[in-house]
Amino acid sequence: MKKTNWLLLVLALVLSMFLVACSGGGENTGDDGEGDGTETEETENDGNTEGEGEETSGDSEQVLNIMDSAEIPTMDASLATDAVAFQWLGSTMDGLYRLGEDAQAVPGIAMDHEVSEDALTWTFNLREDATWSNGDPVTANDFVYAWQRAVNPDVGSEYGPYMMGGVIKNATAIADGEMPIEELGVTATDDYTLEVQLEKPIPYFESLTTFGTFLPLNQAFVEEQGDQYALEADTLLSNGPFVMTEWNHGEGWKLEKNEDYWDAENVQLQEINVSVVKDTATGVNLYETGEVDRAGLSAEFVDQYRTSDEFRVEEEPVLFYIKMNQEGNEILANVNARKAIQMVIDRQSMVDVILNNGSIPGVGDIPQNFVTHPETGEDFREINGDLVETNVEEAQQLWATAKEELGMDTAELNYLGGDSEVAKNLDAYIKDQLEQLEGLTVNVQSVPFQERLARDTNMDYELQNSGWGPDYIDPNTFLNMWVTDGANNKTGYSNEDYDSMIERANNELAQKPVERFELFLEAEKKLIQEDAVIAPLYQRASAQVWKPYVKGVIINPMGPDYNYKNAYIEGK
Structure with a gap:
């Protein structure tokens, strides 16, 4: 018998014996990411439950309990390079646009934009009712500061030069230390108008604006936190649907609804609780006992759940x-x-x-x-x-x-x-x-x-x-x-x-x-x-099981893997 076939047989036997020994369920989701262009880890992934339409959450408790298979490496948008970080940045922050249904860009802080005839100047009109979680208004200057910071060679961002170089005017020269950051092609013409100059026409630029590297930052807060910025829940600011209120490194984190979010009336979840669970069997057991609402499935569990109404398989461009x-x-x-x-x-x-x-x-x-x-x-x-x-x-x-x-x-x-x-x-x-x-x-x-x-x-x-x-x-x-x-x-x-x-x-x-x-x-x-x-x-x-009461989660082909903004619990 060839060595390859022998190993496949042994693994299949081990997995089948393991399945018999473990009757449980639980969720082990794992979407660890490398540069969604992001780096992602070879683990079982979470899935998506569609549930848009005329349903409402009724009297169900609006708490979503899920898992991830890795710690968040960073919550600093300038330094993030992986899918885990971009997932939770996307859940707590709004950029100019965010991804909605069918990967279409929908308004975030920008209400709309105009593009010049030569496709080099993009002018974004920002909403005036968006605030940071400390009460400060979100302004065009927050984007200018964030984008300059991302290409500032003293900051050491990997994704800033990668995503903006050859895209935003002068980004490459600035990242190479050949030009001051003030020369970056992004200007606040007033508090709620952002003008962006491109190096050349970029066919996918609107799509880029939904990505985590292009999120705004509150300059006063970031500089006040210094080297502690984005390392703990209390050294973060949010302007998105949720606020991170707890971050127990290596164990998990909690997000709560941002009551001051500009679109809070369309956010139904009150809490998202995330546990770090690396072992699939443990995750499946947590799912079966009702402690989590979805579980990623590795090979030995797929056949067990394949005929279940709770089973999902989603093809991903990963x-x-x-x-x-x-x-x-x-x-x-x-x-x-x-x-x-x-x-x-x-x-x-x-x-x-x-x-x-x-x-x-x-x-x-x-x-x-x-x-x-x-x-x-x-x-x-x-x-x-x-x-x-x-x-x-x-x-x-x-x-x-x-x-x-x-x-x-x-x-x-x-x-x-x-x-x-x-x-x-x-x-x-x-x-x-x-x-x-x-x-x-x-x-x-x-x-x-x-x-x-x-x-x-x-x-x-x-x-x-x-x-x-x-x-x-x-x-x-x-x-x-x-x-x-x-x-x-x-x-x-x-x-x-x-x-x-x-x-x-x-x-x-x-x-x-x-x-x-x-x-x-x-x-x-x-x-x-x-x-x-x-x-x-x-x-x-990704093969997973989802509790049927979880509705309205959108799966994204890029950026954050999941959009929880319009998710809700129905009939639990």
Whole structure:
């Protein structure tokens, strides 16, 4: 029996025995995120319950109890880089716009906007009834301060330069220390009018304004808190639907309805209680005993709940892959070694047996059902097809070539993975797959999500299980991250031809949607097929169970995974 099949059988038996032993339910949600372009963790995810319409909450207690599988790394919008942080920033804050139904931008602090004929000047008209949770009005100056802070090199934001560079006028020069922050192309023409100057036409700019990096900040409060800002519940301000009132690090947090929110009359939930639970079985037990209202399901629980009316599966535009540090390791600097790693992994068995939650094999850098050709309407993924395949025999040949080129018979690689139950099961499978390459030993290092983010930032890894969800709805959100010295590249990859493709798509072709889209198709082929920068693993789907009384939760394809603004409890 092949080693791969043996491991699948063992895991399946272990999981089935574990299922018999654990009759319970509970929720383990895990959406830990890396740069939604955000980094996300390889854990079971929460789901979405639709419930809009004519229903009302009636006399039900408006308290939602849920779980997350990781601590919030930060609540500072300038420093956030992951899906956990962006989720709770999005729940407690309003930017110019927020995502509503069908990923459409709906008014937040901005009531509307105008765009100049050359598409370079955007003027936002702000509402005058929005306040911070300390009573201060939310003004255009709060956006100016926040956006300047995000590109201020002294602050050290990763996402500010990444999201604003090449978008907001002078952002790159400011982030590089070549220009004062006051030169950023954002101006408060009065308290309730914000004018934004762009470097060039940006087809997705309205979508960008819903993202967490573009949230406003109250300058007086931030500066008063100093280096303690956003570290505790009492060093935060909110201007959104909810206020964080408790934050017990490593254990959980509580949000309460913001009674001073400009749209408070449409917010029905009074509390959202979040517990950090890393173990799926514990989470499922909490769900079954009614202590939480939703639970993420790992593979061993999916079949148990598949026929339940409370079972949900949601496909997400979130990709997971193995990042390979070309800068820090001579083996991974070899393209044949990288292609061997791509090709040796059986993705179909991974999603069918290990994940078993509706996820599908990853075959490129753009997820399916995310963006379509502007002329034909055909899905990006369908056009480019599968850019990676499983072929163990060819992988062995590529690996043998790589070893010959490197002058080595054996190799050892460290693999950075997560510390949740699902992550550990998945990483054990990937280790087994990779060790099919003759002479390769893989050492798995399981660490908390926050540590993995830090090690990624410092490029302190060799192989890494990493995930990415979109920051906006455009192929650029996935493809732009791999340009030379990109803030979220962190692989050492650098290719002038690839850089040129992305540069042309976002400049010369910015207002030529068909040519731009087709250039992105070519860029993806170069990234995955030719240069093998990453080894795609899977496109995530989330399997969960939700209590039927939870209504009105909207699932987002970017930014915060869930919108709780209009959620409510009905008939509990």
